[in-house]
Amino acid sequence: MANNMETATGTRGRLQDKVAVITGGASGIGRASALFFLDQGAQVVIADLNTATAEETLALAAQKGHAESIRFLRTDVSREEDIEAAVALALDDFGRLDCFFSNAGAGGTMAPVTETPVEDWDRTVALLLRSVFLGIKHAGNAMKHQGCGGSIINTSSTAGLNAGSGPAAYSAAKAGVVNLTQSAAVELAPARIRVNNIAPGGVFTPLIRGAKNEQEMLAFMKGRLPWPSVGLPEDIAHAAVFLASDESRFCTGTTLLIDGGLLAWGPGLFPFGGIYSEDRSFSAGNIGQG
Numbered sequence: 001m002a003n004n005m006e007t008a009t010g011t012r013g014r015l016q017d018k019v020a021v022i023t024g025g026a027s028g029i030g031r032a033s034a035l036f037f038l039d040q041g042a043q044v045v046i047a048d049l050n051t052a053t054a055e056e057t058l059a060l061a062a063q064k065g066h067a068e069s070i071r072f073l074r075t076d077v078s079r080e081e082d083i084e085a086a087v088a089l090a091l092d093d094f095g096r097l098d099c100f101f102s103n104a105g106a107g108g109t110m111a112p113v114t115e116t117p118v119e120d121w122d123r124t125v126a127l128l129l130r131s132v133f134l135g136i137k138h139a140g141n142a143m144k145h146q147g148c149g150g151s152i153i154n155t156s157s158t159a160g161l162n163a164g165s166g167p168a169a170y171s172a173a174k175a176g177v178v179n180l181t182q183s184a185a186v187e188l189a190p191a192r193i194r195v196n197n198i199a200p201g202g203v204f205t206p207l208i209r210g211a212k213n214e215q216e217m218l219a220f221m222k223g224r225l226p227w228p229s230v231g232l233p234e235d236i237a238h239a240a241v242f243l244a245s246d247e248s249r250f251c252t253g254t255t256l257l258i259d260g261g262l263l264a265w266g267p268g269l270f271p272f273g274g275i276y277s278e279d280r281s282f283s284a285g286n287i288g289q290g
Contacts, residue, residue, distance in 0.1 A: 013041020014245045019094040021045045021086050023077050023135065024104030026054035028205035029155070032233035033101060033240045038066040040241055043094045047075035047086040048104065077104045077131035078123075080138075087138045096146060099244040100139030101153040102132045113168045121169050128173035129180070136184045140193055149192030153243045154181050155236075158201030158259050174199075178255055185253030194252040196243045201259030203231035227260030 020037050024030035025046025031053070034044050038061055048054050054072045061070045073089050075082045090097045108124030109116050132154050143150035159166025160174025178197055185195040202225045239256055242248055257263065 013039070014241060014247065015099075016041030018042045018098040018244065019044075019090050019096050020099035020101060020244060021047060021090050021097065021135075021139070022101045022103055023047045023075065023083075023086070023131065025101075026050045026057050026072075029200070029203070029233040029236045030101075030103045031057045031060075032237040033103065034070065035060060035064065035066075036234070036237040036241055037099075037244065038064065038069055040245075042099075042244070043069045043090075045071045045073060045086055045090045045093075047073050047077065047082070049074060049076060075104075077102070077134070078126040080134050083131070083134040083138050087142050091142060097139060097142045097150065099151045099153065100135050101155075101240055101244070102135040103153075103155045103240075104131060105155065108167065108170045108173070110167050116169060124169040125173045125176075128170065129176045132177050132180060136180070136188075136195065140184070140188055140191075143193050144188075144191045147191075150194070151244050151248070152184070152188075152193060152195045153240055154195070154197045156181075156197050156199040156255060158199055158257070158263050161199060161255070161257070162263055181255065182253045189252060194243070194248065196248070196251060196253070197255040198236060198239050198243070199255050199257045199259070200231065200236050201257070201262040202227070203233065203236060203258070205233055224265075225260040225262055226265045229260075231258065231260055 015037055018041070020042050022030050022034050022037070022044060025034045025044070026048035027050065030046065030048065034046050034057060037044050046054060046057060051074055058070060058072055061067060071089055071093055073086050075086055077083060087097060087100070105128050108127060109120035111120065136152055139150070139152055154177050156177040157166060157174040159171040160178050163171065166174070181195050181197040188195055235258055239258055243251065243256070
């Protein structure tokens, strides 16, 4: 849909006048998405646990001329009241909500199924799946109340589409995101609320970088992708802008696979025991898909 408004960079924004909440928006894919959304004319609330990286993102946004168009709320995405607060902040400060991007995540427990403490399983699923449910619930209600539709974007993974591409708890939660996306898409379609899912794979983010030495990790990933280079957070951000924009008005219930051909080639990116350290405890050190 054409409009005459322009972004701070002088080009017409694909998300002009839209308001988005991005969880895990302080780093990696979330940060790249927040900055790209802003460049395309959106106003953005980043919801993240990491205050330090959030402040860096706010500073980067200010350098690009978007200081008035971004807000930060410290958020534990597994807590319903925190997700409600993020949606409320968007409505209170920017007047509406057009997109909710559930991007926050971490690797969760790395233990084999037979060695996973139930508490670690529950925390992993809460972070990766319950958070997506909460985003759909509260963003969906806000968008229905507005009466003009909207876009909900979830983040899954190649691990949710193929066994062997991630630890069991992580993979199961990401598979749940794929199914939940489809169910919610059917439920919310009459309200013109689109619900789609991005499944990254082979993307070099802080979440991946923390698993092993950076150069070793890059070499490992490149050796398991048919594409000659690894993915970058910006690759996912471009897909998120498409799904948030009116360009995707007839796209709902789908999973957009962005993996450099990883699943087409076949091997799992994360065979257990290949790249993870001996510490198999739950880790939420890098909240955000990178």
